[in-house]
Amino acid sequence: MLSDALKKSIRKIHQHVADNLSDYKPRKGQNYLVAEIAKTLSGQYHRTQRICVMEAGTGTGKSLAYCLGALPYALSKNQKLVISTATVALQEQLIEKELPFFAKHSGLEFKFDLVKGRNRYICAQKLAMALEDAPSQLEFIPLSTTPLSDMEKKCLQQLQQAYQKNQWAGDRDSWADTIPDAVWHVIVSDKHACQRQLNGHQHCPFHQARNRLNQMDVLVVNHSLLLADLDLGGGTILPEPANCIYVIDEAHHLPQITRDFSSASGTVKGTMELLEKLSKFNQKLANAISSQRAIGLNFKLADALNDSQALLKKVRDFLNEQTFEYNDDNVYRFSDGELPQTLQLLSKDLNETSSLVMKHLRKMHEALTQDLSDGDVQSHVAEPILAESGVYLQRVENFNKLWHNLTHSSQSTPHARWLKQLEYKNSNDHLLADCPIEVGFYLKDKLWHECAGAVLCSATLTALGTFDHFAFEAGLVAEEGVKYLKVPSPFDYPAQATLHLPKVSCEPTDKAFTQMLIDCLPDFIEPAQGNLILFSSYWQMGEVAKGLRAKGLSLLIQGEASREALLNLHKTKIDGGNGSILMGTQGLSEGLDLPGNYLTNLIITKLPFAVPTSPVEEAQAEYVQKRGGNAFLSITVPDASKKLVQSCGRLLRKEQDSGRIVILDRRLISKRYGKAMLDSLPPFKRQIDY
Known part of the structure; x- marks a missing residue:
């Protein structure tokens, strides 16, 4: 339960902030x-599962909440x-604006920091070595054969000088x-070579950042x-999750990012070439290790590599012999995620052999790391080899992840495979790829059942008026104690904006729709x-x-310049x-902030339905249909509804904003699903032409 002392504290902090x-x-x-957040986290709704899902409209002030x-x-x-956020823009806003303000004016004493992945930092040792012998340094990038250009070498020198003079944090x-x-790949920190226990790496930027982490009360990360x-x-x-309360901001992105994170892919011949290079490197690594253990590990790794290469040749030959019906993008999707029996058996064997490659390579890498730590091998000898070994380990881990994923039955947890x-x-x-269709079980097991508490928030979590679609995707269906909140924006929508559905000559399914847009858009654009x-x-x-420019209109088009420049x-x-007149696609329908006069006239040409052309979307639709569902109504329409709300959300960013939204897609009133999508939008003043 929320104690009286804590209630009093929260009220006092709130007043401090309001006064400033x-x-x-x-x-x-x-x-x-x-x-509601405080009640949920204190266990008022459920003793152990303390999760709050909140949709808060624009202007609610959810980060302060x-x-x-x-x-x-x-x-x-x-x-x-x-x-945790989905975008860099929100991370920057939290670190540079929201949290400093809250720390200064709340009366609370706390420390905060941005936590970034290892691949955003340099390895100081790699940077120091990078220009000693540039050609040899490129050898530890197994898949790179292109030497650095003069411009790239100059960049490397600038980085090195700035870091040495403490003018750059690394x-x-x-x-x-x-x-x-090309430059970054030479100097980036990696988990295998840049290890804290090695003297030369203890002061690398990544490890210094991680040392600060323990002193922080608030950590800002990405999904x-x-x-x-x-x-x-x-x-x-x-x-540890059990010692963390998670705020998942921009939570509507979490299921898709989880799906991407759980995916794996790899090419057959490309992997064969990688293993061939690793076979040659095996002896080089063994020669650098001082202990006798290297001999046995060297032979074991060689055997595992030979077995993997032989199996990959069988995969290559099998795929070359098949007459798959590829689509226009040269993609063939395996129905229901089921591989041909031959490929199933080869996947199982490759999972085992790639696991052995990973195991033996890791042991050799650890042996050389120990030698370096003990002083049995000199740093200038071991460091380049460990860097090379680290890159190979990362590649082999990806290689193993693919074949491991392909061995899983697609019936219990459906996968898209292509x-x-x-x-x-x-x-x-041939590129083989695997992607889970549903990831809710993963989030449930790894996060919701392990954390001390969680707050999930976004301006768009509901679809067609309910949280059902998001709850299913995020693994929260039927979970006890989950509190769902929907808080409307403080905006006076009917007074601030009009939603206009004009009468147009055809719908987007008509071939004449594109020409119709060229003809009618000038009537709805406000030139001033x-x-x-x-x-x-x-x-x-x-x-x-092209059509509008031919009519003399000056346009700013997404893709013709960077987003920032536009x-x-x-x-x-x-x-x-x-x-x-700014024109864009999905990239400008979310996270775009154009308050006041910067945007007063928003035109949406077409409902944002995703065309199920990707193998993952096709597999999703297939899976729903096999279970007796309607993929269009259960996946496509809810997704489009959320995107439409996001698109309309570009117009009003502050309480004093005003303007008009024009939607040129008549399916909002001509189709049965259209009413539900229309009703999901904020209560703008409506003007519907019949």
Whole structure:
């Protein structure tokens, strides 16, 4: 239960914050969220499972709500507050604005930091060695044969000098310019070579960042890093889940990111080439190890590599002999995720042999690491070999993950599995891929059942008015104690915006729709205002852009410049008293903040239905239909409904904003599902032309 002392503390903190916000307005919805979050985390609704799922409309102030509701409780229990986001923009907002303000004005004493993955940091040893003998350094990138260009070498020198003079912290994000991938791959930290126990690595930026982690009360991470920690059992990268309260902001992205994280893929010939290189490296690694153990491990690794290569040749020959019906993208999807029997048996064997390759390579790597730590091998000899070995280990882990995933039955936990034909060195290669269709069970086992508490929040978690779709995807269906909250935005929607559905000549399913957009869009564009036109496909946007430019309209098109450059140009035009027409697809329908005059006229050309052309979407639809469901109504429509709400959410960002939304897709009123989608939108003033 929430103690009286904690209630009093939260009220006091809230008052501190309110007194220091110049434009603060008491918000009933925000107060409700604070109270419900605190009650949930204190066990008022369920003794052990303390999970709150909240949809909070734009302007509710959800970040302040979860700081007020969760942080005082976490501090009182000596637990960490882990805030996980899907986008860098929100991370930056939390670290640079929200948390510093809260720390300064709440009266609470707490420390916070941004936690980034290892691959965002350099290895100081690699950086120091990188320019000693550049050609040899490239040898420890097994799949790279291209030497660094003069420009890339100059970049490397600049990085090295800046780091040595303490003018750069050693992470990719704090370098003012772009670091080319070829350069970064040479100096990036990796878990196998850059180890804390080695003297030369104790002061590497990654380990210094991790040392600070234990002193922090609030950790800001992204969903991928959170999943990486859970995949390792929890408590490896981040604190133990049982000692953490998680705030999953932008939670609507979590199921998809979990699906991507759990996926695996690999090419056949490309992997064969990798194993061939590893076979040659095996002896080099063995020669560097001082102990006699290296001899036995060397032979065991050689045997496992030979077995894996022989099996991959069988896979290559089998795939070459088949007459799969590939689609226009050279993809063949295995129905129901079921592989041919021959491939099933080969997958099982490759899972075993790749596990042995990984096991023996890891033991050899650990033996050399121990030699270096004991002083039996000199640093300049061991470090380059460990770096090379570390890259091979990462590649072999990916190799094993694919064949391990392919051995799992697709009946209990459905998987999408497919084959893609590729060109490889003037011949053909095959890419095999595996992706789980449902990931709710994973989140349930790894996160919801392990954490001290969780708050999931977003402006769009419901679909067609309920949390059912999200709860299913996130593994929260039938879980006891989960509290669902839907808090409307404080905006006065009918007074601030009009939703206009004009009468147009055809629907998006008609071939004439694209030409109709070219003909009618000038009637709805406001030349002197801030306009945003959203499309569902790049192709259609391109065709319409050509047609509108032929009519003399000046357009800012997504993809013709960077997102940042486009938005800056758009704002400059508006600030100069001119109008601007910005055109984009899904990338501009979420996370885009154009308050005030920057956006007053939003045009949505078409309902954002996903076309089930990817193997994963096709497999999802197939799985639902096999169970007697309707994939369009149970997956496609709810997803489109959420995306439509997100798109409409671009117009009003602040309580003083106003404008118009025009939707040119008549299916909102002509189709049965349209009414439910229309009713899911905020209560804008409606103008429907019949």
